[in-house]
Amino acid sequence: MATMVQAIRMALRYGEEQLGVTDIFGEDVGPPLGGVFTATQGLKTAWNSPLDERGIVGTAMGIAYGGGRPVCEIQFCDYGFNVIDLLKVAGNQRWAGAGEWDLPMVLMTPSGSGIRGSLYHSHSFESWASRLAGWKIVMPSTPLDAYGLMLSAIIDPNPVMVLLPKALLRVRGDKLIPGEPEDQDRLKQMIDAPVGDRSRWQPKWPALEEYTIPLGTAALVREGDNATVVSYGRTLPLCVQAADQLRQETGFTCDVLDLRSIFPYDWKAISASVAKTGRVLIVNEDTEVTNFGEHLLRRVIDAHFYDLLVRPRVLSGKHVPGIGLNQVYEQNTVPQLPQVKSALEKLARDPA
Amino acid sequence: MPKKNSMPVTERGVQEGVHSGEEFLAAERCRVIHRIMVRSRVMEERMIKMSKSGEGFFWIGGPGEEAFNACLGLQVKKGQGPAFDYLHLHYRNSATMVAMGMDLLDGIRQMGMTFSDPFSVGRNFPSHFSRKAWNVVPVSSVIEVQFAMAPGTALMQKRHGDGVTIVIGGDAGTAEGDFTSCLLWSSRPGNELPVLAITMNNRWGISTSHASQHSCEHSIERGKAFGILGEVVDGNDPVASWYAIERALRYCRSTRQPFMLEAMVARLYGHSSSSGAPHSGESDCITAFEERMLAANVIDQVTIDHIHEEAHAEADAAVEQAMKEPKPRPEDVERFTYAPSPVDPVYPEDFTGLP
Numbered sequence: 039m040a041t042m043v044q045a046i047r048m049a050l051r052y053g054e055e056q057l058g059v060t061d062i063f064g065e066d067v068g069p070p071l072g073g074v075f076t077a078t079q080g081l082k083t084a085w086n087s088p089l090d091e092r093g094i095v096g097t098a099m100g101i102a103y104g105g106g107r108p109v110c111e112i113q114f115c116d117y118g119f120n121v122i123d124l125l126k127v128a129g130n131q132r133w134a135g136a137g138e139w140d141l142p143m144v145l146m147t148p149s150g151s152g153i154r155g156s157l158y159h160s161h162s163f164e165s166w167a168s169r170l171a172g173w174k175i176v177m178p179s180t181p182l183d184a185y186g187l188m189l190s191a192i193i194d195p196n197p198v199m200v201l202l203p204k205a206l207l208r209v210r211g212d213k214l215i216p217g218e219p220e221d222q223d224r225l226k227q228m229i230d231a232p233v234g235d236r237s238r239w240q241p242k243w244p245a246l247e248e249y250t251i252p253l254g255t256a257a258l259v260r261e262g263d264n265a266t267v268v269s270y271g272r273t274l275p276l277c278v279q280a281a282d283q284l285r286q287e288t289g290f291t292c293d294v295l296d297l298r299s300i301f302p303y304d305w306k307a308i309s310a311s312v313a314k315t316g317r318v319l320i321v322n323e324d325t326e327v328t329n330f331g332e333h334l335l336r337r338v339i340d341a342h343f344y345d346l347l348v349r350p351r352v353l354s355g356k357h358v359p360g361i362g363l364n365q366v367y368e369q370n371t372v373p374q375l376p377q378v379k380s381a382l383e384k385l386a387r388d389p390a
Numbered sequence: 391m392p393k394k395n396s397m398p399v400t401e402r403g404v405q406e407g408v409h410s411g412e413e414f415l416a417a418e419r420c421r422v423i424h425r426i427m428v429r430s431r432v433m434e435e436r437m438i439k440m441s442k443s444g445e446g447f448f449w450i451g452g453p454g455e456e457a458f459n460a461c462l463g464l465q466v467k468k469g470q471g472p473a474f475d476y477l478h479l480h481y482r483n484s485a486t487m488v489a490m491g492m493d494l495l496d497g498i499r500q501m502g503m504t505f506s507d508p509f510s511v512g513r514n515f516p517s518h519f520s521r522k523a524w525n526v527v528p529v530s531s532v533i534e535v536q537f538a539m540a541p542g543t544a545l546m547q548k549r550h551g552d553g554v555t556i557v558i559g560g561d562a563g564t565a566e567g568d569f570t571s572c573l574l575w576s577s578r579p580g581n582e583l584p585v586l587a588i589t590m591n592n593r594w595g596i597s598t599s600h601a602s603q604h605s606c607e608h609s610i611e612r613g614k615a616f617g618i619l620g621e622v623v624d625g626n627d628p629v630a631s632w633y634a635i636e637r638a639l640r641y642c643r644s645t646r647q648p649f650m651l652e653a654m655v656a657r658l659y660g661h662s663s664s665s666g667a668p669h670s671g672e673s674d675c676i677t678a679f680e681e682r683m684l685a686a687n688v689i690d691q692v693t694i695d696h697i698h699e700e701a702h703a704e705a706d707a708a709v710e711q712a713m714k715e716p717k718p719r720p721e722d723v724e725r726f727t728y729a730p731s732p733v734d735p736v737y738p739e740d741f742t743g744l745p
């Protein structure tokens with residue numbers, strides 16, 4: 039099975055072959071490296087840009103204005119903060135310009151912790167991103183979803199941000215991407231650049247097929263009656279594990295929703311599940327003050343105050359300036375399996 | 391370096407006209423430029439009045455920059471898509487738009503915040519133009535961001551024909567990193583781009599003098615670090631401006647390389663209505679041009695007066711018309727956020743409020 043980086047690479051290949059992608063660019067995105075996570079190896083429209091995040095986003099906007107279909111990358115979302123105002127501008131161009139100018143651009147960037155990345159390779163971006171009106175924001179947690187969301191991001195004629203959970207980039211999925219060979223070693227031989235001299239290397243692409251995940255649709259990855267868990271990105275598999283363990287140990291069952299789209303988010307799915315269970319835990323790893331999960335919490339309270347059996351809750355990262363390198367820092371800053379499980383257990387046991 | 395004093399073929403053999411050093415503009419072209427300058431100025435003066443009468447709020451615009459801006463607008467390769475020139479303007483380029491054919495009514499509509507304002511449906515400040523049919527991308531109040539975007543349109547143009555990306559900003563704004571980004575991205579070895587980067591140097595950023603913050607007198611000097619050629623021109627002089635623009639555009643169009651222009655201009659009514667828009671007393675490019683046209687016998691005073699009167703009548707009628715037109719309604723707040731999408735079942739047509 040493909041990893042998430044391989045899935046992204048295949049999606050971009052499909053994008054440049056079938057969906058009109060003209061430019062895939064960013065720092066170290068082109069040959070020889072093909073991206074610091076290898077997500078852009080072997081792509082024919084991939085090129086290296088100057089080390090200038092504002093230039094990358096601005097140029098992507100210009101390419102989109104000029105009739106191209108850019109996919110640009112900010113190497114780590116940790117370096118996207120000096121671009122916030124340009125991202126605001128990208129989100130408001132159509133609105134400010136009386137609807138004349140579409141801006142079909144994709145910005146992809148690795149987000150979140152989990153790679154022992156210390157201060158500047160561990161930031162989360164979705165709460166910041168959720169405030170960029172005019173954008174759509176997605177965050178897959180599986181390779182297949184990454185493929186389907188990337189194709190949707192490319193097809194959608196608006197600015198779309200694809201946040202890639204750093205911790206899950208090398209994790210294999212359990213579902214084949216349409217067209218992907220079943221043998222993962224064979225896939226590796228076909229599309230992973232060799233170590234060492236790559237000057238004459240050419241990828242052999244599988245016959246990829248179109249597969250899109252509609253924006254704003256969550257995936258119900260576990261079904262249950264006692265509680266609702268809403269998550270995405272790195273913390274999603276932790277929620278699944280916690281829910282599975284809890285089911286085995288106590289018989290409590292949970293709906294686990296993989297949100298997949300931060301904006302638009304799947305309110306229908308959240309609402310239906312909360313109405314059913316009356317208990318909700320929202321889990322992410324962004325810092326806790328003005329966290330995107332708080333917005334979801336507000337929606338839940340507004341719409342389901344009288345459906346709730348116990349207080350709804352958010353589990354997120356601590357409001358600290360960064361994540362320290364020593365794992366004591368990281369383990370105690372952003373949610374890990376024990377914290378997720380304990381939060382879920384408390385939610386389930388809280389007397390109504 | 392593009393050659394100076396390249397007299398265009400159309401001007402050859404023409405006797406009547408206005409000289410500037412060795413350069414010469416034929417009478418008819420002078421009259422066309424002059425009329426654009428006047429119409430643009432009168433529109434902006436009318437807008438300033440609107441800002442004081444309550445028909446509008448904030449005014450910002452380009453009185454003092456008309457000579458250069460009119461000459462630019464007349465030489466743009468106007469059209470839609472990468473085969474044509476792209477314009478990344480700032481908020482003082484009204485005369486460029488008027489030269490390209492903008493109705494004064496459209497400028498006034500934006501000032502009057504009507505829903506019929508074609509640039510922003512009453513959302514943005516005046517002089518924040520946007521017109522897809524002419525490759526004018528939306529003007530943003532955020533200083534210098536247009537310089538970050540310009541390499542992108544130029545990249546597409548380099549792949550399609552001979553279009554040039556024209557990007558314009560003020561002198562203080564060149565301190566922003568986006569200005570340097572533009573120079574760097576336009577001059578990557580082997581990937582040079584047809585970007586014409588223009589600084590309109592009025593020597594001020596609101597209240598801060600250029601000289602107090604910038605060790606080099608002209609922004610084009612910074613082009614040297616990137617191997618980008620440039621020229622400083624008297625932006626008050628339509629003859630000099632015409633040819634500087636002509637040379638610069640010809641250079642970018644033919645070599646597909648970047649070029650820089652710096653136009654020295656006046657800021658006739660201060661920064662904006664926030665400073666009360668009083669006349670600054672600086673030299674006025676319109677009166678100066680009229681004096682030269684009169685001296686060269688290419689126009690007479692009666693005609694000049696008539697052009698001004700006509701422009702006033704046009705601007706007054708535009709205000710009257712705009713004030714009758716529909717204003718935005720509360721239900722228009724969200725409109726035009728998203729383009730219709732086949733992969734978004736939540737917002738298939740446009741943004742409609744929270745999911």
Ligand SMILES: Cc1ncc(C[n+]2csc(CCOP(=O)(O)OP(=O)(O)O)c2C)c(N)n1
Pocket residue numbers: 482531532533534559560561562563564590592594595596661
């Ligand atoms: C990024 C940013 N910072 C500050 C401002 C506020 N502001 C508006 S205009 C201006 C001065 C601009 O001066 P200059 O670039 O010389 O252009 P001019 O207005 O003189 O034509 C400032 C500071 C802004 N609009 N954008």
